[in-house]
Amino acid sequence: MRYWGMIILGIGGTAILLGLGVWQVQRLAWKTEILAQIERKILAPAVDIPAQVAPATDDLLPVRGTGRYVGNRTVRVLVSQKIYGAGYRLISAFELNDGRKIMIDRGFTSVRADMPAMPKGSGQVVGNLQWPQEIDSFTPDNDLAANIWFARDVAALSAHLQTEPILLVLRNSSFAEDAAQPLPKMSANIPNDHLNYALTWFSLAFIWLGMSGYFLYRSRDIQT
Structure with a gap:
């Protein structure tokens, strides 16, 4: 029973960590597009300063x-x-x-x-x-x-x-x-750390999987 519990914990933990990594990859794509939109807005041709301006519509x-x-x-x-x-x-x-x-x-x-x-x-x-x-x-x-x-x-x-x-x-x-x-103002000044986050989660998933395999191996040796 303990052996199967360790298997479930190992697979479940790895799946969760991989899921978080995939989520960060999706966030990376979303953030990259947002930054591209900001960059296009910042670098658009300059216009005369409007007579009426508002932060909600005229920022950048x-x-x-x-x-x-x-x-x-x-x-x-x-x-x-x-x-x-x-x-x-x-x-x-x-x-x-x-x-x-x-x-x-x-x-x-x-x-x-x-x-x-x-x-x-x-x-x-x-x-x-x-x-x-x-x-x-x-x-x-x-x-x-x-x-x-x-x-x-x-x-x-x-x-x-x-x-x-x-x-x-x-x-x-x-x-x-x-x-x-x-x-x-440049979009490069805006943090975009989702790739680092994704690599961290994928690394943790690899470590979790490796440690789970090690504990299962040790558990089998003890039982035999």
Whole structure:
């Protein structure tokens, strides 16, 4: 009876682990298609910034606008980049030619570098609209005295910079003198670990099957 119980447990456990691996392969295909759709949306031809925008429909919309950077405040949002280490995203107010004021995520600068000067004159910016969801229960309060923010809270940033709650994450611009390195939104930044998960489940299934076979072999030797 114990022998058959071990057989059932071995086969059942292996089947469950293989099923989880297959499920992760299916999830991989689903996630890959989702990322491909996001990539197509991000890289679509840029359009003029709509008169009315909404996060639900216009998130990641590729847009372009012409105008000038205004104000004397640039917000620094603390981030980390694999190659460059700790640094800041620079968020500045930008006045479009039609008079509307939006925000531009100009890109990255190292914590070791001086604050890049705000570009002068008029020019064109191209990027994607974004309303990042970066705040959770672990996000600390912004250090306004030191001008260090810990998340791109569009509503709070727009109130601080006195703009509309519209954030354009820069891809490129005609402002050649801007020393900030653009950090455009890319689908490659979105995790897709389902292949690793699938390989883990399949490996566990192989280990489970091997251990079950070993215990059955040992059990047979004991019984004989």
